[in-house]
Amino acid sequence: MPSADPYLTELAPxxxxxxxxxxxxxxxxxxxxxxxxxxxxxxxxxxxxRARLLRERIADCGAPMPRTIVTTHHHGDHTYGNGVFVPGAxxxxxxxxxxxxxxxxxxxxxxxxxVDYGDVRVIAPSLTYTxxxxxxxxxxxxxxxxxxxxxxxxxxxxxxxxxxxxFTGDLVFEGGTPFVFMGSVAGSLRAxxxxxxxxAETVVPGHGRVCGPEVYDTVERYLRFVADLAxxxxxxxxxxxxxxxxxxxxxxxxxxEPERLVxxxxxxxxxxxxxxxxxxxxxxxxxxxxxxxxGGVPMACHA
Numbered sequence: 476m477p478s479a480d481p482y483l484t485e486l487a488p489x490x491x492x493x494x495x496x497x498x499x500x501x502x503x504x505x506x507x508x509x510x511x512x513x514x515x516x517x518x519x520x521x522x523x524x525r526a527r528l529l530r531e532r533i534a535d536c537g538a539p540m541p542r543t544i545v546t547t548h549h550h551g552d553h554t555y556g557n558g559v560f561v562p563g564a565x566x567x568x569x570x571x572x573x574x575x576x577x578x579x580x581x582x583x584x585x586x587x588x589x590v591d592y593g594d595v596r597v598i599a600p601s602l603t604y605t606x607x608x609x610x611x612x613x614x615x616x617x618x619x620x621x622x623x624x625x626x627x628x629x630x631x632x633x634x635x636x637x638x639x640x641x642f643t644g645d646l647v648f649e650g651g652t653p654f655v656f657m658g659s660v661a662g663s664l665r666a667x668x669x670x671x672x673x674x675a676e677t678v679v680p681g682h683g684r685v686c687g688p689e690v691y692d693t694v695e696r697y698l699r700f701v702a703d704l705a706x707x708x709x710x711x712x713x714x715x716x717x718x719x720x721x722x723x724x725x726x727x728x729x730x731x732e733p734e735r736l737v738x739x740x741x742x743x744x745x746x747x748x749x750x751x752x753x754x755x756x757x758x759x760x761x762x763x764x765x766x767x768x769x770g771g772v773p774m775a776c777h778a
Contacts, residue, residue: 481525483532486677486687487638490534492732493529495520497521498651498682499731501583501590501778503552505529506637506642509538510613516541516564516635517642517679519556521583521778525595526556543567543610545619546600547644547681548627549576551583552778557563557598568600569621571753572629575657576600586762587771587776622646622666626658628753630649630666634673641675648685649690651655652730653697656738656761659752667691667698697727701736705743716764732767737761 479496486492486564489509495502504766505518514533520526533540541560541750546568547553557566568576576599584592608619620632626645646666655663670678670692678686708718719737727733738761745756766773 481528481532484500486640486679486685487635489612490635490638490640492642492679493532493683494523494685496649497731497777498649498680499638499777500685500774501552501587501776503645503682504642504679505553507533507538507541508612508615508617509535509536511617512539513612514538514541515543515612515617516560517545517547518547518553518644519544519559521552521555522591523556523559523595524591525778526559529556530559540564543612543631545610545617545631546576547570547631547633547642548572548629549579549599550627550645551579551581553644553681554598555583555592555595558594558596561598561728565602566598566600567602567604567610567619569629570603570605570774571629572631573599573603575629583776585643590778593677602629614756620669622662622669624659624662624664624752626655626663628658630658632666632670632673634675636673639674639676640679641670641673641677642679643670643681646670646680647678647680647690647694648730649680649686651682652733652735653694654732654735654738655698655742656756657753658742660698660705660739660746662699663750664695667695671742697730698755700727701739701743705740705747708740709744709747715744716767719764719768732774734765734774737764737768
């Protein structure tokens with residue numbers, strides 16, 4: 476996948492998104508909030524080089540370096556760059572985010588060992604919360620909300636009520652296939668209701684372009700499609716891979732990373748079997764089946 480350079484887009488006074496086209500594997504979004512005297516950063520990036528580009532973009536705006544980083548979830552594409560800003564910044568995240576990040580370690584190295592990640596370390600949140608937390612950046616109110624187990628067990632929504640801007644992390648993919656292998660199909664549907672209740676005007680997804688709340692409808696339709704497929708396939712005695720290979724993707728065929736369907740079915744099958752949301756699944760089975768769905772070629776990290 477050819478990728479353009481990351482760029483900033485202003486969402487409101489003092490609020491910018493850091494976007495990494497085209498939003499595929501390892502090309503996440505980040506963002507920051509500043510009043511000119513202090514800065515809060517939402518997520519970092521998958522490599523030291525990309526995190527340093529983010530740092531440069533912040534400096535180019537005349538904003539001070541962040542004293543606070545809010546981590547939307549533990550995955551390495553959103554956290555590997557923390558070391559570019561720490562020490563000097565406190566990392567905030569849900570308590571389950573800290574637990575999962577420490578347990579996962581340098582997870583991207585295991586999946587894509589050929590990538591030049593640079594000097595990255597596991598820097599988990601040192602300040603954790605359970606339900607919600609409010610941070611003030613000058614006069615800008617930043618609410619950090621846990622929607623329950625959804626994309627992962629430790630997701631955080633970052634909501635700016637006055638600006639009506641929400642950073643969703645990977646609860647939302649714009650133009651890409653949702654991924655709930657480590658979370659919950661049902662929980663992701665509930666998280667969409669939490670997002671809708673905020674009534675945001677501007678949505679910064681974890682991957683893809685800045686959009687409006689209409690993106691929630693696409694994500695919901697996809698998740699319900701997965702749930703229906705799983706129920707039908709499991710009742711017929713088919714494996715997640717057999718179900719995925721026989722599925723008609725319809726409107727979802729145009730989404731990036733369609734191979735994620737089989738991993739999502741692994742999660743949906745587990746939920747139908749009564750397993751708890753976010754319970755560990757066999758990564759070799761999930762990612763191995765995605766490789767099969769990808770024509771036998773492992774997915775590529777584009778960072």
